[in-house]
Every structure is written in structure tokens, then in C-alpha cells.
Amino acid sequence: MASTSSGPSAPSAVPEPSPELLSRAGAVRRAAMALGQCSDGQRRQALLAMAQGLEHSADAIVAANRADLEAAAAEQLAPALVARLLLDDSKLTGAIEGVRQLAELADPIGRRQLHTELDAGLVLERVTVPLGVVGVIFEARPDALIQIASLAIRSGNGALLKGGSEASGSCAAIFAALQQGLGASAVDPAALALLTSRQESLGMLQLDGLVDLIIPRGSNELVRFIQDHTRIPVLGHADGVCHLLVDRSVDQQQALRIAIDSKTQYSAACNAIETLLVHQDVAAAFLPAAISAFSAAGVELRGCPRACAHGVAIAASDDDWGREFSDRILAVKVVEHLEAALEHIARHGSRHTDAICTTDAEAAGRFLSAVDSAGVYLNCSTRFADGFRYGFGAEVGISTQTLPPRGPVGLEGLVTYRYRLRGEGHIAADYASGQRHFSHRSLPL
Known part of the structure; x- marks a missing residue:
């Protein structure tokens, strides 16, 4: 999905987010902060509960998708869009199995990537942490909602999710099942929010400070529009040629x-x-x-x-x-x-x-x-070229940028890192004066 970009300003054509959207996004942000503190086991259990919720609602989800397909046929939508819209029993079963497989993957949070003794008693480490809140806008493909929601929870991130209008019934049924599952876990269901209108998706583009990354999945036109209308970094690809x-x-x-x-x-x-x-x-x-x-x-x-x-x-x-x-x-x-x-x-x-x-x-x-x-x-x-086939469990999208993450973006693409430095009263002036010297000794990860 083409580059991570951040424009200088959001054009005035994009409406300001409504008070209701600001409130919902704030709730997702707060829940995401709590989610980032959940243990690996709690997030694993949340995914298993989400999978169970999807299974319990499978008939309702497939029926909602059938209604979406009938509406798409009546509106004579493009065959490619209709193909992506389909979510039958087999496809849903595969998506649910993908959630369970994702739960078994190694925890992406809390991995120590660097461990260095700068001097005696002054130790630096770099540790992976969640991004915070991701906003994902996708056309058709209601199973993308399952993949993205489960990836977000597993990686400790909140998510604002907006599917295309052609998949509105399917997305609503899926989201209700996911919320039911999260309600039976230690994770606050408010960590996920489903946006349902174009006004909300446009408003999300101006939620810098509440949303850390926007991931569009859809047409060239959709991706280009989002890149041109937000200050928030955008991860994605505009074309798949x-x-x-x-x-x-x-x-x-x-x-x-x-x-x-x-x-x-x-x-x-x-x-x-x-x-x-x-x-x-x-x-x-x-x-x-x-x-x-x-x-x-x-x-x-x-x-x-x-x-x-x-x-x-x-x-x-x-x-x-x-x-x-x-x-x-x-x-x-x-x-x-x-x-x-x-x-x-x-x-x-x-x-x-x-x-x-x-x-x-x-x-x-x-x-x-x-x-x-x-x-x-x-x-x-x-x-x-697919996150599931690469063994990532699922993907939020494919990035064609040169900077990482690149290719199918799974769990590791949804975390960043933080430097932690522990000292014992160390001050920079001692090193500037030559009283103390850096050792820069590598320590075991």
C-alpha cells in the first residue's frame, strides 16, 4: 500500500472531526494505553476470545455478507470489488483460524533490541513498544476487518476501523462478534472502534495527536486522497503493478x-x-x-x-x-x-x-x-506476497516504501521502540570535563 508520508497541512476540503468522533477516538486512545500494559497472555487470550465470538456469530456474518453481495449485484459494482467482498463459510473459517494462529506468534512487545553499558552503572537498552492507535480504511474485503483488529490487539494497539459502504452489513456483524469476544477478556473492547460514515473517515484524517498511523487498503484513488489530506503518517501502496x-x-x-x-x-x-x-x-x-x-x-x-x-x-x-x-x-x-x-x-x-x-x-x-x-x-x-503465507499470521497491508516496514506488514510493522537509560546519578558534565569516560560495552540481549 506506497509510502509513509506526512503532508504539511490537511486541505480545508476535509471536515473537522465531530465532537462524537473526537470522544470515540479519545476512548480508543485511553484503552490502547491500557492495552499496551497488558501481558502477553492477556492479549493471547483476547484473540482466542475474539475467534470464539466470530464462530458463535458465523451464521449472522455470512448472512450479512450475502445481503451485501446482493446489494453489490444490484448496483453493478466492478467484478474485482465484488470478488473482494465475498465472505463465505470457507473464507470466514480460514479468517478465524488465522486469528488463532496469530495468538500463537511470539509477543512483539518488550523485545530488547539493544543492550549497552555506556559506563559503569549507566545502561542503555532499546525495547519494542506499541505504536499507539492506528486508523485503517479499507474497501470491500470484510475479512480485512478480522485481520486488522486481531493484529492491533496482539501488538497492543488501539484501532479505528472504516470499511467500504459496500461491506457495511458484513463489517457491522463482524465488529459485533469481535466486541462480544473482547468483552469476555481482560482487554477493554473500547480499544477498537468501527467508523460507519464517510464523514467519520474524513474526520479521522485530522486526528493527529490521537491517531499515530493511517493504513489505507484499496484503490489508487483512495490511497492518494488520504496521502494528500492528512498530517498523520500514511503507510500503504497506491498500485499493485x-x-x-x-x-x-x-x-x-x-x-x-x-x-x-x-x-x-x-x-x-x-x-x-x-x-x-x-x-x-x-x-x-x-x-x-x-x-x-x-x-x-x-x-x-x-x-x-x-x-x-x-x-x-x-x-x-x-x-x-x-x-x-x-x-x-x-x-x-x-x-x-x-x-x-x-x-x-x-x-x-x-x-x-x-x-x-x-x-x-x-x-x-x-x-x-x-x-x-x-x-x-x-x-x-x-x-x-502475503502476510499469512509469510508466516506473519495476517497483515494490515503491504507497503511498497523503501523505509521499513516493507512488504506485508504484520505484527513487527505495528511496533516501534523506546530507548531506556538507567543510571546512578550520572551527569553529562562529568564526561565533558574528562572526569568519566564511556565504555560502550555490549551486554547480552
Whole structure:
């Protein structure tokens, strides 16, 4: 989701937060402070209680989602949005299991990252602590509410959560279940708040001092708008323009399986490929088989002139390079060599996830070191760019910035650190005068 940014001022077009929103945000802030003091066991137990609450309300959640899907069909929403909106029994079961798995992960809070004796009796340490309060705005994907809420509680953070209007019924049912679960735990349910209107989500953008980080999950337009209308740091990616390069030295059958999976396993996802790059030396052999396989999978191919000469039926426009289709549409380009592919990715990519299929170790090394993306893969599908698949339990989003956190943002992306210094009456003047000297001796973590 593209960079952590903080604008100089919030434009006047964004309304001031209402007194009610200020009150709710203040309550989340207070609850988050208490949550940060909860033990690892208390936060683990809270997640297990949240999972149980979701299970008890599973029928109501699925029914609410079905109503949201019916409304989406009546309004003729984009197919990609509808695909993200779906939350059936299977998907809900997987999301609940994800909450339980998250509870079993190591505690991200209280980890000592640095331990140094500056001088006898003067000891410095750096320890991980929660961020405080995160504000998350997401389109469709009601299961994102489950992931984000559980990540927030596990990492000791409060959260203001705003789903898209198309998922309003699903989000309300999920939130009620999560609150019911938290009510049976040591964690104050006020640590989570669900925003339900556009006015509230706009007002949240001006809650600097109450909200420490905003994470948008949705369209390019949503992310850009938020980045331009808040003073609060923003973490996210505006585009998911992922590439797969089929190199000259390649297992073509393996490459085709990877290409199909990278595009069709879930075409609406931000880690699905939008452009297939094919080395000219294998284009004549690879593309006919790829065209047949993609056609059978219902994927529309749009090619450069050389790709069209090998059978791609539709000519790509200039706008198709660097475009996030979020659908079963794929741009195809034949490249002269590896360097041309690297140049294309640098120009049109979004620094999300890019992959190469090759049996050439030198080409693989060049690609993995030269592509400046959050995820750079060799001989595997771009669909692995996911917090759950990385073993993070879940993710609040994917960051394509160069500063950390980068890639799927799980628990470790929701903590910061604090320096603690313990002394015995030490003063700086003694060191400035030369009476005392620093030892800077490393101590065990």
C-alpha cells in the first residue's frame, strides 16, 4: 500500500472531526494505553476470545455478507470489488483460524533490541513498544476487518476501523462478534472502534495527536486522497503493478504454471501480475502455449507488436503498461534481453512484487539484486506476497516504501521502540570535563 508520508497541512476540503468522533477516538486512545500494559497472555487470550465470538456469530456474518453481495449485484459494482467482498463459510473459517494462529506468534512487545553499558552503572537498552492507535480504511474485503483488529490487539494497539459502504452489513456483524469476544477478556473492547460514515473517515484524517498511523487498503484513488489530506503518517501502496519475466534459459512448463497462478489464482489481488515479460529467444516457443492456457483460463491478453506477431490477439495501448487491471486482463511484452526487462520494470512497476522464471543463476542473481521492489521472487508465483503465507499470521497491508516496514506488514510493522537509560546519578558534565569516560560495552540481549 506506497509510502509513509506526512503532508504539511490537511486541505480545508476535509471536515473537522465531530465532537462524537473526537470522544470515540479519545476512548480508543485511553484503552490502547491500557492495552499496551497488558501481558502477553492477556492479549493471547483476547484473540482466542475474539475467534470464539466470530464462530458463535458465523451464521449472522455470512448472512450479512450475502445481503451485501446482493446489494453489490444490484448496483453493478466492478467484478474485482465484488470478488473482494465475498465472505463465505470457507473464507470466514480460514479468517478465524488465522486469528488463532496469530495468538500463537511470539509477543512483539518488550523485545530488547539493544543492550549497552555506556559506563559503569549507566545502561542503555532499546525495547519494542506499541505504536499507539492506528486508523485503517479499507474497501470491500470484510475479512480485512478480522485481520486488522486481531493484529492491533496482539501488538497492543488501539484501532479505528472504516470499511467500504459496500461491506457495511458484513463489517457491522463482524465488529459485533469481535466486541462480544473482547468483552469476555481482560482487554477493554473500547480499544477498537468501527467508523460507519464517510464523514467519520474524513474526520479521522485530522486526528493527529490521537491517531499515530493511517493504513489505507484499496484503490489508487483512495490511497492518494488520504496521502494528500492528512498530517498523520500514511503507510500503504497506491498500485499493485506486478511483473513476471520469462527468461531465455527457463523451464517453460514450470514458467507457464507460475504465470497462470500469478494471474488467475486471485486476479483481483494486488499481488497478481499485470504484465508478462517474455525474452525474445523463447517467445516463439513459449507464447503459443501461454496464449492457449490463458485463453482457457478466461484471461484477455494485450500484447506489444512482437507479442501480437506470436499470436496475441489484442494490441496493448501505452496505458496498459503500468496499469493495475485487477481483473483477468494481462499485458504481454517481448523483451530483447534481461536489461530491457529490468528497465521496463523500473519504469512501469510499483515496487510491489516482481518475479523471474529462469534456470540461469547469473540472470537470477542480477534480477534479485537489481529490482527495487518489496518482494523479488525467483521461480515462484507473485501470489506468495502475503502476510499469512509469510508466516506473519495476517497483515494490515503491504507497503511498497523503501523505509521499513516493507512488504506485508504484520505484527513487527505495528511496533516501534523506546530507548531506556538507567543510571546512578550520572551527569553529562562529568564526561565533558574528562572526569568519566564511556565504555560502550555490549551486554547480552
